[in-house]
Amino acid sequence: MKYSIRNILNSRSKANGNFFMEITKILGHKPKNTSIYKKAFTHRSMNIKDSEGNAINYERLEFLGDAMLSAVIASHLYLEVPSGDEGYLTKMRSKVVSREHLNELGKELNLLSLVESKIPSGQFGENIHGNLFEALVGAIFLDRGYKHCEKFIYKRVIIPYVDIETLEGKVISYKSLLIEWCQKEKKTFDYNVYEDTGNDDVRHFSVKLSIDEKVVSKARATSKKKAEEKASKRAFFAFQNRISQFK
Amino acid sequence: MKYSIRNILNSRSKANGNFFMEITKILGHKPKNTSIYKKAFTHRSMNIKDSEGNAINYERLEFLGDAMLSAVIASHLYLEVPSGDEGYLTKMRSKVVSREHLNELGKELNLLSLVESKIPSGQFGENIHGNLFEALVGAIFLDRGYKHCEKFIYKRVIIPYVDIETLEGKVISYKSLLIEWCQKEKKTFDYNVYEDTGNDDVRHFSVKLSIDEKVVSKARATSKKKAEEKASKRAFFAFQNRISQFK
Known part of the structure; x- marks a missing residue:
């Protein structure tokens, strides 16, 4: 059974x-x-x-x-x-x-x-x-x-x-890569960072990344820099769906 | 191109x-x-x-x-x-x-x-x-x-x-398993072993295993025992195609 x-x-x-x-x-x-x-x-x-x-x-x-x-x-x-x-x-x-x-x-x-x-x-x-x-x-x-x-x-x-x-380690910073891309494509960008410790014991920061005044990604981490990098990475991949095989 | x-x-x-x-x-x-x-x-x-x-x-x-x-x-x-x-x-x-x-x-x-x-x-x-x-x-x-x-x-x-x-190591000897199976199924069996060094430097033996007077497997190894075990293993698996899923 x-x-x-x-x-x-x-x-x-x-x-x-x-x-x-x-x-x-x-x-x-x-x-x-x-x-x-x-x-x-x-x-x-x-x-x-x-x-x-x-x-x-x-x-x-x-x-x-x-x-x-x-x-x-x-x-x-x-x-x-x-x-x-x-x-x-x-x-x-x-x-x-x-x-x-x-x-x-x-x-x-x-x-x-x-x-x-x-x-x-x-x-x-x-x-x-x-x-x-x-x-x-x-x-x-x-x-x-x-x-x-x-x-x-x-x-x-x-x-x-x-x-x-990225896997080969050629990309060092997603933030710099993203900024470079925005400048080349004539897009505006904004990292809106704020303290967001919530229920955690440790201090945390959240960031909302906007491109052309639209929020494209969010992230949260223990430092401003880490949160920005994380949000940049997410945004970077969201904008490069170059593999069309499964769409 | x-x-x-x-x-x-x-x-x-x-x-x-x-x-x-x-x-x-x-x-x-x-x-x-x-x-x-x-x-x-x-x-x-x-x-x-x-x-x-x-x-x-x-x-x-x-x-x-x-x-x-x-x-x-x-x-x-x-x-x-x-x-x-x-x-x-x-x-x-x-x-x-x-x-x-x-x-x-x-x-x-x-x-x-x-x-x-x-x-x-x-x-x-x-x-x-x-x-x-x-x-x-x-x-x-x-x-x-x-x-x-x-x-x-x-x-x-x-x-x-x-x-x-077999994977769990519960089968120790394929030869004894095969003999047991032949006896249970009332089949005759014969291990025909002969020296077959061929071009090798080291002494080798070949074996032809027959069940009910039909050759069912062959093997070659550096000792009679090893050759018999190898032939038994081959014969054993040839007779137990119990997974019918892909036939």
Whole structure:
């Protein structure tokens, strides 16, 4: 007998409705099998098991998602950089799928807000963001297959973040790059920085970056400089969707 | 301008015809783009470059094939072993895609005979067999896409070799397992061992294993025991095609 996580969690039908909506928003379409995504957001602390005693949590999906990310990024880099040898391709891929980068991707999608856990979310370390991102990719693969999973990775990872020059470390500052670009394109820009410590113990700053008087990105960090750089990076990638393959 | 390896190697049209036939035999169907497979069997010693100066050899395809093997084996293990946690799945996969195992797969397909190289084939180390196998998988992915590549991996790796009990180290001797199976199924068996040193410096033995008076597998090794075990392993897997998913 197959387990149905929907049954297990039946008592929370309202929460499930919200979950369905949130997942639909992240994917850009309705999931075929919601229970796979439920699993991708179930922490081991919930201690849920299927009828055969197998643990239901996102850890196995992390393994699967990691493998799919590696494969999709490998094939992208292979085609994108015909001059790169095996060592180069391996190095570039490890930059794209670095723990730090995966954590950033998970944070941007605010995946932590969807987790079912008995541990208060404040007690998780940084890596939960990346782990959830990997599990989500694994769930998409199971729900829809490789082609679809590849599309998601293009949309969320490759198009916004995989820039060869950046990966090669040729871009030092996104702020200077963005300013240069604005000047060349005759666009006005404005970094609106303000203190925004919120509930944090440490001082934080937020920034709203406007180009031609329209807010194009926001960021928050522990220094003005870091917040500006982060906002610049986001804006930079938002303006350079040069890979049209999946549009 | 795109390079055409077919032009580069035009003078050897007869060799190309043979190559096409050999690849067709390995794949079980005609390749769509032969030049990709040509690349998968071109050693760096040939020193071939495309019109943009990029090296044409199999090393980049190894990277791609390795990623595809990892992804396909990951998804197979995920579905096959629902009780296995992340650590277990990682360990099992590394056994399947071990250097030793990939070398064995490359040898069985006799991939070395297809290589274009300026180095005499006797001078290559063991690992060339596995490297060529990875490059072949990478070429199949580029030529036909993920689904097709997955089918090839099922046919050549998963169905004949991925047995969970074996991977978990529960099978100690294939010979005893095979004998047990023959007795249970009321089949006769015969290990016909003979010395077969051939051109090797070291003494070698060959074995023909017959079941019900029909030769079912052959093997060659440096001891009688090793050769018998190898032939038993091959016979064992030939008789247990229990995964019908891709037939």
